[in-house]
Amino acid sequence: MAEAGAGRAYLALLRGQVRAQASYRVSFVVDLVSNVGATVFDVLSVLVLFRVTRDLAGFGLAEAMVMVGLSTAAFATADLAVGNIERVKHYVRTGLFDTILVRPLGSLPQLLLMDLPLRKVSRVLFGVAVLVAALAVADVDWTPGRVALAVVAPLAGAVFFGSIFVIGASVAFWWIESGEIANAFTYGGRDFTSYPVTVYGGWFRRLFAYGLGFAFVAYHPALALLGRADPLGLPAWVGWAAPGVAVVAATVAAVVWRTGVRHYRSTGS
Amino acid sequence: MDSVTATTRAARHPNVVLKLRTFAAISGAGFRRYSTYRQATVAGLFTNTVFGFLRCYVLLAVATGTGTGLAAGYTREQLATFVWAGQGMLAVIGIWGWTELADRIRTGDVVSDLLRPVDPVTNYLAGDLGRAGYAVLTRFVPPVLTGPIFFDVHLPARWQTVPLFAVSMLLAVVICFGCRFLVNATAYWLHDVRGVTTLWTLGSGVLAGLYFPLRFLPDWLWGTIWLATPLPSVMQAPLDVLVERDPGPVQLGIVGVQLGWAAVVLAGCRLVQRRAERRLVVQGG
Numbered sequence: 001m002a003e004a005g006a007g008r009a010y011l012a013l014l015r016g017q018v019r020a021q022a023s024y025r026v027s028f029v030v031d032l033v034s035n036v037g038a039t040v041f042d043v044l045s046v047l048v049l050f051r052v053t054r055d056l057a058g059f060g061l062a063e064a065m066v067m068v069g070l071s072t073a074a075f076a077t078a079d080l081a082v083g084n085i086e087r088v089k090h091y092v093r094t095g096l097f098d099t100i101l102v103r104p105l106g107s108l109p110q111l112l113l114m115d116l117p118l119r120k121v122s123r124v125l126f127g128v129a130v131l132v133a134a135l136a137v138a139d140v141d142w143t144p145g146r147v148a149l150a151v152v153a154p155l156a157g158a159v160f161f162g163s164i165f166v167i168g169a170s171v172a173f174w175w176i177e178s179g180e181i182a183n184a185f186t187y188g189g190r191d192f193t194s195y196p197v198t199v200y201g202g203w204f205r206r207l208f209a210y211g212l213g214f215a216f217v218a219y220h221p222a223l224a225l226l227g228r229a230d231p232l233g234l235p236a237w238v239g240w241a242a243p244g245v246a247v248v249a250a251t252v253a254a255v256v257w258r259t260g261v262r263h264y265r266s267t268g269s
Numbered sequence: 270m271d272s273v274t275a276t277t278r279a280a281r282h283p284n285v286v287l288k289l290r291t292f293a294a295i296s297g298a299g300f301r302r303y304s305t306y307r308q309a310t311v312a313g314l315f316t317n318t319v320f321g322f323l324r325c326y327v328l329l330a331v332a333t334g335t336g337t338g339l340a341a342g343y344t345r346e347q348l349a350t351f352v353w354a355g356q357g358m359l360a361v362i363g364i365w366g367w368t369e370l371a372d373r374i375r376t377g378d379v380v381s382d383l384l385r386p387v388d389p390v391t392n393y394l395a396g397d398l399g400r401a402g403y404a405v406l407t408r409f410v411p412p413v414l415t416g417p418i419f420f421d422v423h424l425p426a427r428w429q430t431v432p433l434f435a436v437s438m439l440l441a442v443v444i445c446f447g448c449r450f451l452v453n454a455t456a457y458w459l460h461d462v463r464g465v466t467t468l469w470t471l472g473s474g475v476l477a478g479l480y481f482p483l484r485f486l487p488d489w490l491w492g493t494i495w496l497a498t499p500l501p502s503v504m505q506a507p508l509d510v511l512v513e514r515d516p517g518p519v520q521l522g523i524v525g526v527q528l529g530w531a532a533v534v535l536a537g538c539r540l541v542q543r544r545a546e547r548r549l550v551v552q553g554g
Contacts, residue, residue, distance in 0.1 A: 202419075
């Protein structure tokens with residue numbers, strides 16, 4: 001009974017958002033169009049790099065584009081669903097977070113549904129289009145398993161990026177002026193995953209790819225889809241482990257968020 | 270029109286020394302103001318450094334992939350310098366996130382700027398130069414020192430490069446300020462500057478040479494962008510001067526183009542501000 005009530009409340013929050021944002025129709029359409037811009041430029045940048053070189057750390061354009069597609073689709077989805085969690089900084093600083101805590105609903109879903117940036121839908125569509133086009137061009141030897149991976153991998157990547165967004169935003173509970181720190185791992189992570197991890201070197205690669213797990217967003221799933229051996233020597237099944245990594249990341253994010261909320265002390269007067 | 274409220278007929282003392290002293294005082298205030306945001310400085314520095322690694326590795330992979338070790342005429346060392354100095358410059362030119370003027374226009378606070386005996390463009394420019402001065406110490410120096418620890422970088426070989434780069438960076442700050450002022454000033458006409466700001470954020474990143482050196486584009490395209498828009502003068506130009514991509518005379522030419530853009534952009538700011546003030550009075554604001 002209580003479950004159904006909460007579900008209805010979340011639905012009401014979402015419906016309110018949709019209605020509010022769609023009411024200024026022209027403005028919404030302009031937002032939709034301009035929002036895809038940044039993502040288009042990210043993809044164009046990769047094409048420009050391949051104008052200068054034919055090979056990026058052992059990978060050709062078609063292979064690199066599969067990684068770009070996976071990364072873009074995953075990041076855009078996470079950004080649409082959870083990206084606005086960055087605003088938690090503002091809620092914590094002003095004490096507005098109190099109003100969220102007093103309601104009998106989860107703090108995280110409330111925050112997300114209170115401000116779902118629907119204009120970012122265009123980025124998701126673009127990201128998926130890039131992925132589909134890249135897979136079509138890349139000459140993938142399709143098997144039922146690979147079809148499943150092509151669907152699951154971007155979703156797992158979205159969960160992974162979403163977890164990074166939540167963890168990054170949780171920092172605000174301890175360090176209110178956390179500023180741009182989270183950007184290094186959200187936008188930085190997006191840039192990292194857009195290229196084969198063989199591009200990077202030394203401790204930087206170990207830290208981002210395996211310490212933080214970014215290699216499982218696009219690089220390893222792409223290798224599994226393309227049927228390519230990993231120049232770094234990891235076995236092919238690692239690509240299929242991506243959803244598992246996403247689950248681990250989501251668990252960590254949930255724990256960090258919960259600890260953060262417990263740690264929250266209102267600003268007081 | 271003789272009242273100081275409606276116009277910016279300033280200078281009761283048309284004395285250059287006094288004017289310079291005012292300018293320096295405002296700059297000093299800008300410097301001190303930004304020096305209070307310590308946590309934000311550290312956070313920004315951290316993020317710039319992470320992006321330094323990301324961009325540097327990618328561009329080095331491009332240079333390796335060409336087979337010649339050169340990417341559009343840049344050596345690996347030049348690319349490393351380009352990236353790390355660029356990460357430092359981002360905060361110095363303050364490319365993103367300045368909405369102060371637009372906010373003041375929206376709330377009406379801008380009226381009090383007009384009451385001051387200093388022209389608003391000069392006032393904001395002075396404050397911005399102070400901000401940039403603080404950023405040179407805290408945001409430019411650290412990445413420029415970090416890069417060489419992890420990568421082989423190109424160090425300037427010609428004696429004139431360093432002073433020329435200093436001039437070039439100063440011009441970049443002025444041009445970038447002018448562009449941001451113009452973006453903000455659209456608030457005098459549009460109530461919501463979000464669209465214009467989005468456009469600026471998108472365009473400035475790509476056309477300034479942040480995502481990749483613009484020389485990666487076909488020559489005709491890069492040349493057109495360089496001469497037709499002020500954006501390459503905001504980042505690409507000082508960085509090209511610093512890495513000595515071109516012979517000495519071309520270095521000078523790059524700074525010359527910047528000088529031209531600085532003049533055009535500042536004149537544009539003056540013009541827009543004057544027209545806006547007239548409009549503001551008509552509205553009774």
